[in-house]
Amino acid sequence: xxxxxxxxxxxxxxxxxxxxxxxxxxxxxxxxxxxxxxxxxxxxxxxxxxxxxxxxxxxxxxxxxxxxxxxxxxxxxxxxxxxxxxxxxxxxxxxxxxxxxxxxxxxxxxxxxxxxxxxxxxxxxxxxxxx
Numbered sequence: 764x765x766x767x768x769x770x771x772x773x774x775x776x777x778x779x780x781x782x783x784x785x786x787x788x789x790x791x792x793x794x795x796x797x798x799x800x801x802x803x804x805x806x807x808x809x810x811x812x813x814x815x816x817x818x819x820x821x822x823x824x825x826x827x828x829x830x831x832x833x834x835x836x837x838x839x840x841x842x843x844x845x846x847x848x849x850x851x852x853x854x855x856x857x858x859x860x861x862x863x864x865x866x867x868x869x870x871x872x873x874x875x876x877x878x879x880x881x882x883x884x885x886x887x888x889x890x891x892x893x894x
Contacts, residue, residue: 764827765779766796766831766834766835767827767830767831767834770834773789773792773793773796774789776792777789777792780792796831796832796835797832797835799814799828800817800819801821801822801823801828802821802822802823802824802825802827802828803816803817803819803820803821803825804816804817804825805817848868848870848877850868850870850877851868851869851870851877851879852868853868853879854866854867854868854879857879859881859883861881861883862881862883864881864882864883866879866880866881866882867879867880867881867882
């Protein structure tokens, strides 16, 4: 109800549950909010994508479940990463000659030229353009 009616973030839901002496981590709260079991539905890998009506008691209505999951679908969830640029694909593999740490790859904004450089503060190696 907190997610559907007040649109509370999961962290605030976790805090409210803590006030009620219920200790759930954020991951568990997200699992509960997205689990169709609580609205009387059964989903399992063995069912090969089929969703079945369960014989167990429903804790929430299907409408409430769908409303909460509609709210969750509006947000971008999970780890978000940037696409790898092919011009600087060696950044994880190139090592600095001085400190032997991986070099950072970047594209200079003004010239659109790809460079690698060491990120170690002690090392003062000049960045060199890629030929």
